[in-house]
Amino acid sequence: MPALCRACLTSFENGPRCPACRSPLVVAHDELNTLSIAHMDCDAFYASVEKREHPELRDKPVIIGGGRRGVVSTACYIARIKGVRSAMPMFKALQLCPEAVVLKPRMDLYAETSRAVRAMMEALTPAIEPLSLDEAFLDLTGTERLHHAPPAVTLARLVRRMEEELGITGSIGLSHNKFLAKVASDLDKPRGFSVIGRAETAAFLRDRPVSLIWGVGHAARATLDKAGIRTFADLLRWERRDLHARFGSMGERLWHLARGEDARRVSRDAPVKSVSNETTFNEDTADPEILDGHLWRLSEKVADRLKARDRAGRVVTVKLKRSDHAILTRRVSLSAPTQIADRIYRTARGLFDGAADKGPFRLIGVGVSEIVTESGAVEIGDLLDPGSGTRARAERATDAIRERFGPDAIVKGRSLR
Amino acid sequence: MKVSIERAALLKAVAQAQSVVERRNTIPILANVLIEAEGDSLTFRATDLDIEVIDRAPAMVERKGASTVPAVTLHEIVRKLPDGALVSLTEEPGSGRVTVQAGRSKFALATLPREDFPVMTTTEYTANFAAPAPLLRRLFDKSKFAISTEETRYYLNGVYMHVATGEGGQVLRCVATDGHRLARIDAELPDGAETMPGVIVPRKTVGELRKLLDDDDIQIAVSVSETKVRFATPDITLTSKVIDGTFPDYSRVIPQANTRRLEVDASEFAKAVDRVATVSSERSRAVKLSLDEDRLVLSVNAPDSGAAEEELAVAYGDEHLEIGFNAKYLLEIASQVDRENAVFLFNSAGDPTLMREGNDSSAVYVVMPMRV
Numbered sequence: 001m002p003a004l005c006r007a008c009l010t011s012f013e014n015g016p017r018c019p020a021c022r023s024p025l026v027v028a029h030d031e032l033n034t035l036s037i038a039h040m041d042c043d044a045f046y047a048s049v050e051k052r053e054h055p056e057l058r059d060k061p062v063i064i065g066g067g068r069r070g071v072v073s074t075a076c077y078i079a080r081i082k083g084v085r086s087a088m089p090m091f092k093a094l095q096l097c098p099e100a101v102v103l104k105p106r107m108d109l110y111a112e113t114s115r116a117v118r119a120m121m122e123a124l125t126p127a128i129e130p131l132s133l134d135e136a137f138l139d140l141t142g143t144e145r146l147h148h149a150p151p152a153v154t155l156a157r158l159v160r161r162m163e164e165e166l167g168i169t170g171s172i173g174l175s176h177n178k179f180l181a182k183v184a185s186d187l188d189k190p191r192g193f194s195v196i197g198r199a200e201t202a203a204f205l206r207d208r209p210v211s212l213i214w215g216v217g218h219a220a221r222a223t224l225d226k227a228g229i230r231t232f233a234d235l236l237r238w239e240r241r242d243l244h245a246r247f248g249s250m251g252e253r254l255w256h257l258a259r260g261e262d263a264r265r266v267s268r269d270a271p272v273k274s275v276s277n278e279t280t281f282n283e284d285t286a287d288p289e290i291l292d293g294h295l296w297r298l299s300e301k302v303a304d305r306l307k308a309r310d311r312a313g314r315v316v317t318v319k320l321k322r323s324d325h326a327i328l329t330r331r332v333s334l335s336a337p338t339q340i341a342d343r344i345y346r347t348a349r350g351l352f353d354g355a356a357d358k359g360p361f362r363l364i365g366v367g368v369s370e371i372v373t374e375s376g377a378v379e380i381g382d383l384l385d386p387g388s389g390t391r392a393r394a395e396r397a398t399d400a401i402r403e404r405f406g407p408d409a410i411v412k413g414r415s416l417r
Numbered sequence: 418m419k420v421s422i423e424r425a426a427l428l429k430a431v432a433q434a435q436s437v438v439e440r441r442n443t444i445p446i447l448a449n450v451l452i453e454a455e456g457d458s459l460t461f462r463a464t465d466l467d468i469e470v471i472d473r474a475p476a477m478v479e480r481k482g483a484s485t486v487p488a489v490t491l492h493e494i495v496r497k498l499p500d501g502a503l504v505s506l507t508e509e510p511g512s513g514r515v516t517v518q519a520g521r522s523k524f525a526l527a528t529l530p531r532e533d534f535p536v537m538t539t540t541e542y543t544a545n546f547a548a549p550a551p552l553l554r555r556l557f558d559k560s561k562f563a564i565s566t567e568e569t570r571y572y573l574n575g576v577y578m579h580v581a582t583g584e585g586g587q588v589l590r591c592v593a594t595d596g597h598r599l600a601r602i603d604a605e606l607p608d609g610a611e612t613m614p615g616v617i618v619p620r621k622t623v624g625e626l627r628k629l630l631d632d633d634d635i636q637i638a639v640s641v642s643e644t645k646v647r648f649a650t651p652d653i654t655l656t657s658k659v660i661d662g663t664f665p666d667y668s669r670v671i672p673q674a675n676t677r678r679l680e681v682d683a684s685e686f687a688k689a690v691d692r693v694a695t696v697s698s699e700r701s702r703a704v705k706l707s708l709d710e711d712r713l714v715l716s717v718n719a720p721d722s723g724a725a726e727e728e729l730a731v732a733y734g735d736e737h738l739e740i741g742f743n744a745k746y747l748l749e750i751a752s753q754v755d756r757e758n759a760v761f762l763f764n765s766a767g768d769p770t771l772m773r774e775g776n777d778s779s780a781v782y783v784v785m786p787m788r789v
Contacts, residue, residue, distance in 0.1 A: 332567070332568050333567065333568065334567060335566065335595050335596065336597070380597050380743060381769075381786070381787075382596040382785070383596050383597065383598075383670045383769060383785055384570075384594065384670065385596065389767070
């Protein structure tokens, strides 16, 4: 079976060690040289970048996360041995691993490294779909002649280059579609290289839980559980029609995924479905002034992101987490899509006012969904609120000033609360 | 209960009932229609707790009684029965089932106890009057397109029906707006309506009401209170809660000083707008109106898909003006005009525009322009 040494990139025919450099970092698979859809996931990305910046932390457990009340956003692999996980409350993480070095996230730095990784991927194929700062899909179909190597070699070369030039490691999942590539990259972390071939797809999936599917979270799992679906084998027993009848469009997708089929293309223009921002407070608060300030800042962030992508959204959602972690969400449809912070804020404020008495809250979030392209969302003035047009124009003017003189050149008073 | 009824009469009554029933329901009884057999008629009652419709149809009652069955299922069954069939509805006491039989078809429907069926509380109506169906039809047909669907402004999710002072004295007026456009329709004030409180009739009620208004010769008995409104024909009674809110002061929205006057054949105008808008696939397509003396050029420029232009001969005597509108909004207001030319009164490219039919101010529309 074809094999590849990930250390020296030698291709050879099977064997536990590389015949050239004797490295055990070998990946061998029957379909190694024919698969071309990959998922690259950096290993403990934020922590790896910090360790590169602070070599003295290399052998220490490092946790990236915000403040006393925040959550873990990334834990390095040393901290993970102690049981620290992403999204875990910080106090819990520190109970598990009191010696951990906690660092505040430095997004600018990570974004810079991410850009460098992206540039390396851009050099390999135009078909890249970044999912976040630290992971992306790559479609390397048809690049053999360009790179004088099959996709597997190109990918091994990519992670080796990331390690050498950027000091971060990544794991590769290689398969014949996005779903399986993403699953594969998670099989052998860190510094992994996993392959799921066509021939083994059915056997591979059969006994795995459906929660493997990207997008099947707690809620979806509960729904599936009710229908007696826990593993892919359970899913295979369902008729396509019945799945559709019971789960709607998700049922259709499940039917295909159960068979290891996923026709989605790797595309950087994957439609944005929603844009949201949220913040967790250092201390629970019910203070309307403070919450109002957060609502404005979050609305502004969401609007900025929409504007940056030339998008607008029709549904505004406010998310609140109470002290007991119960989550409240309130959503409303607008008559027309918007990308104006003022409009998002005013709508969010109305939603928030309806739930304000349920406080104190530990988290507040603002989101916009049902996204359309901006050209479909030219604002029309409001007959009943003649000021809205003026405010929208003021916001556009503010945006223009910020563009020129920086984000803090002009801010609203209420964002200082 | 044991009754026989003609299929057509049954279908009409059940159709009205099932359209009031909400498709998604958490309270099972609300999916049902209450059927009461007494004397020589059947009464069908359906509600979603905001609207209640009571429909009577002549029937041969062998044994009186009452029961509730799923409205949508009953409607589907009756709809699929052959035309002209005689349908019998039977409930044996204590069986928990109503049998629907027609020819050789036989269906059994599960019932829920009639005692559980919610009855709308009665209200003291402060105004009762009779209005000809065509009058109400015009008021609601011409205004309902402007009803808002935005839930945050729940008080705009209906038509504001009230007594107002028009040019020739007191009128019965309907106003609807979603903030982008507004419709204000006046009709002669029926006798007895003077004391009517202004009410916001919800969108769904407007839709249900429309089914009562097809017959030109019929008088609709209208009853209004602060909280409810009722419309009744001899066969059907539609009672609805009204929206509990204050309709905004719309009078300040209607421009008084727009002087630039455009007169255009409404149907030619609508067709032209429709044609030029074809090139853009966006939901909120912008149509640009360029006006010069007696000349109107409609144009759409969609960077991704193309451009279109059309010229119309119009009556316009003011200086050059360029103004943009959402194509859908323009089409909707232009299609309200049925007798005369459409008259547009503009101020500037950023101000609300007024549209009416000829010089008739009993139907006035306002639309907000958009940047083009």
